[in-house]
Amino acid sequence: MSNLPVTVADIEQAARRIKGRVLNTPFVLSASLCERFGVPVGLKLEHHQATGSFKLRGATNAVLSLTSEERARGVVAASTGNHGRALAHAAKAEGSVATICVSKLVPNNKVSDIRRLGANVLIVGKSQDEAQLEVDRLVAEEGLVMVPPFDNRTVVAGQGTLGLEIVEAMPDVATVFVPLSGGGLAAGVAAAVKGRSPKTRVIGLTMERGAAMKASLNAGRPVQVEEVASLADSLGGGIGLDNAVTFEMCRALLDDVILLSEAEIAAGIRHAYSQEREVIEGAGAVGIAALLSRRFGRLEGPVAVILSGRNVDMDLHRRVINGGVDPLAETAA
Ligand SMILES: *Cc1c(COP(=O)(O)O)cnc(C)c1O
Numbered sequence: 001m002s003n004l005p006v007t008v009a010d011i012e013q014a015a016r017r018i019k020g021r022v023l024n025t026p027f028v029l030s031a032s033l034c035e036r037f038g039v040p041v042g043l044k045l046e047h048h049q050a051t052g053s054f055k056l057r058g059a060t061n062a063v064l065s066l067t068s069e070e071r072a073r074g075v076v077a078a079s080t081g082n083h084g085r086a087l088a089h090a091a092k093a094e095g096s097v098a099t100i101c102v103s104k105l106v107p108n109n110k111v112s113d114i115r116r117l118g119a120n121v122l123i124v125g126k127s128q129d130e131a132q133l134e135v136d137r138l139v140a141e142e143g144l145v146m147v148p149p150f151d152n153r154t155v156v157a158g159q160g161t162l163g164l165e166i167v168e169a170m171p172d173v174a175t176v177f178v179p180l181s182g183g184g185l186a187a188g189v190a191a192a193v194k195g196r197s198p199k200t201r202v203i204g205l206t207m208e209r210g211a212a213m214k215a216s217l218n219a220g221r222p223v224q225v226e227e228v229a230s231l232a233d234s235l236g237g238g239i240g241l242d243n244a245v246t247f248e249m250c251r252a253l254l255d256d257v258i259l260l261s262e263a264e265i266a267a268g269i270r271h272a273y274s275q276e277r278e279v280i281e282g283a284g285a286v287g288i289a290a291l292l293s294r295r296f297g298r299l300e301g302p303v304a305v306i307l308s309g310r311n312v313d314m315d316l317h318r319r320v321i322n323g324g325v326d327p328l329a330e331t332a333a
Contacts, residue, residue, distance in 0.1 A: 004252055005245045006153050008195025011160035011188060014061045018158060021060050021093065025049055025162075027169035027304075032275040033291060039301020041291070042170050046162060046308050047280050051117075053234070053309030054162055055086035055149070058184060061158030062147045063090045071096040076144040078102070078131035081110035082234050082309055083149035088119035099144060101131040105229065105236060109313045127227045128237030149237075150184030151245050160188025166304045167196045174300040177287035179308045180204030180257060181235040183213050183246030189306070190253035201300065204250065204257040205286035207232045207265060212239045213250055214257045222247050229328050231265045231282035231320070234309055258296065264289040266327065269320045272307065281312035 026045045033041035046054045063075060076099040077087050084100035091098035098119040102111060104126050114121050124134045138144045148155060162185070166173060176193055180186045183204075190202040206214060209230040216222045222243040227236055239247055260268075268285030271292060272278045287305035290296060319327040 004191065004249050006156045006160065006188065006191050006249065008192055010153065010157040011164060011192045011195070014154070014157040015161040015164055017064050018057060018060045018161065022056050023049055024165055027166065030276060033288070037291065037299055037301070037303070039299065039303060040170070041301070041303045041305060042173075043276065044162065044166055044304060044306045045278065046306055047278065047284050047310035051082070051085045051089045052311040053082040053086065054159060054185060054306075055082045056089060057161050058155035058158035058188070059083065059086040059090040059147060060093070062152065062154040063087070063094050063096060065154045066145060070145045074099060074144050075147045076101070076135050076138050077147050077149060078128055078135045079149055081106050081114070082311055084114045084119065084121070085110065085117060085311065087147055088114050088117035092118045099138060101134045103127050103131045105227065105233065107233065107313050110311060113311070150182030151240050151243050152184075153245055156184050156188045156191075156245055156249070158188070159185045160192040162306065163189035163192025164196070166306075167193055170302055170304055171197075173197065173200055173302050173304045175201045175203060175303045177203050177205055177290055177303065177305045179235065179283050179286050179306060180206045180213055180250070181237060181283070182239050183250040185306070185308065186254060187246045187249035191249065194253060201255040202253060203290070203296065204254045205290050206235050206257065206259060207282075207286070208259045208261055210236060211259055212237065213247070214259060216243075216247055217251055217257060231262050231269070231328060232286060234281060234283035234311070235286070256296070258290050260286050260289045260293065260295070262326070262328070264293045264295075266320050267292055269317070270323075273321055278307065279310055279312070279317060280307050281309050284309045
């Protein structure tokens, strides 16, 4: 493991660097899930993080790792929303300015939130990859510094601090359920958890619609998949054909990857709301969704489930809670 791009030592350094700038979010046992599965099930309430997702950890570590000259030029990223929001917040907190390029698939509420955090938002193209082309142009022509959403060592190290907090809260944790898209969160969390507790299993969870990391792991190399709308919109986007960090780490460290249907993700959101009294977005619900749908072999407890974000359009959330058959289709209507 020590030959991977990010080690537990890097993550411990990130934890020292970002301490006081991000929350050590609550870790609570779920009475309903403990009872249902007969093992301790802890929920890492990372949707309570400032800006509403774990992305603040990586963005803060990345901005703090820049030189003051780089911070003065400004930072830029392509983002499905939560990374943009986090980078806007982190840049402002450290006296820099963020420019955020997003695709048309990103919900309006996320765009206006990022603008409110003081960033410039550019809406370009219909996929994460097209938004990335504009980022490349701003880096080349205007000297901005790119802070990628996942495929970057300081970002992965920052996300990994969440894994350290889980092991500290639940030292005998046997299984960690982690949402998976580009793999920054999963790579960091797995490196931290396995660095401290090598036998703990780390399971990546993502949606059936457009699961780029799963397709890439199957192919043995980064591959592109078609991007489609999902309740778990924060899990959209490719992993980058020139992926340098997260593909290798996810391949080495993840014990399994489980795919969830839209109905299962909706059930996860509903459980979080009605049983745990938590509002979470689709991407944050995949861990609970995997448990409820029993999409795993034998469940080894204690279990830790990461609720990764809460930035959901509240009209969509209401439709999911009310049991809409296809809440996304109703949006389009
Ligand atoms: C970005 C994000 C994820 C996935 O993280 P990756 O590092 O891209 O795998 C999961 N949940 C939420 C809420 C996110 O914003």
